[in-house]
Amino acid sequence: MPQLPRQKELISSLRPYHATLVGESYLGRRRPVYDCTEMQIGAAKGFLSVLRSYLDSLCYNIRSHTITNVQSNDDKVSLLLKESFIGSFPYRDRPFMKEMKLGLNC
Template sequence: MIRPFEWQSLFLPVLPRKMLDFLDAPVPFIVGIQHKPTDMKLRANNVVRVNVYKNQVKTCSLPQLPRYRELFADLSPVHSRLACESSIAKRHPVYRCSEVQAEAAGSFLGIMKCYMESLCSNLRSHTITNIQANNDKVSLLLKESFIDSFPAKDRPFMKLFVDTQLFSVLSDSRMSSYENEKA
């Protein structure tokens, strides 16, 4: 879903109840818990909670995604298709999905991939490549310039986004490919 990015941190499908203190860790993670702790409000700093049973997503105060309305409009038909399948999904295990569900999941992933790619489409124009004395190339991303290339309403999100490990890995990979290109 986050392609071209790759998850760079911890993914733990179910966190044992005795390890709930892990939720206070200052690192990014995706963790499943079976029951919401009573002190979740205290722990909810920079947390996005997804309740799969109630079909709810609750977030802390995060800036809005760039081009949120476009993304919402693109994903709405996929969501509608999956909503029509919800009664079927409740009777079958997750590993047995229908052709419609599989197609919708593929569409969802395709839309998300295009969206994530579009956030970094102008990365090259904010990169400086310097050729060293030994003909090695070194590239540097001008993060402030990259952030400023977005409309003012999108900059708060992008400012947080470029400081993530996901973005660093992707930008380093892209800059490395720029360095390997022939001049």
């Protein structure tokens, strides 16, 4: 599978949260898995926040690459223009997006 778009940037943003989670889990081996420390909760929230921002950045312009049909009963059906969406990414990120196309069943 090709590299994620901006993979190095993503990894460097996630690294401090991951290190905290790994360090805390090592220190708390005697605690049950479901019993989290405040530090683990904060690190997990930070990790998820970075990941959410990253995923949002991948899909921020997806609406501009769709065609929406509104039926008479207000049902909306949107179609993704795959090649247009893939073409909106920098050249170096396109291999990953093309690979994702297969996973989306588009």
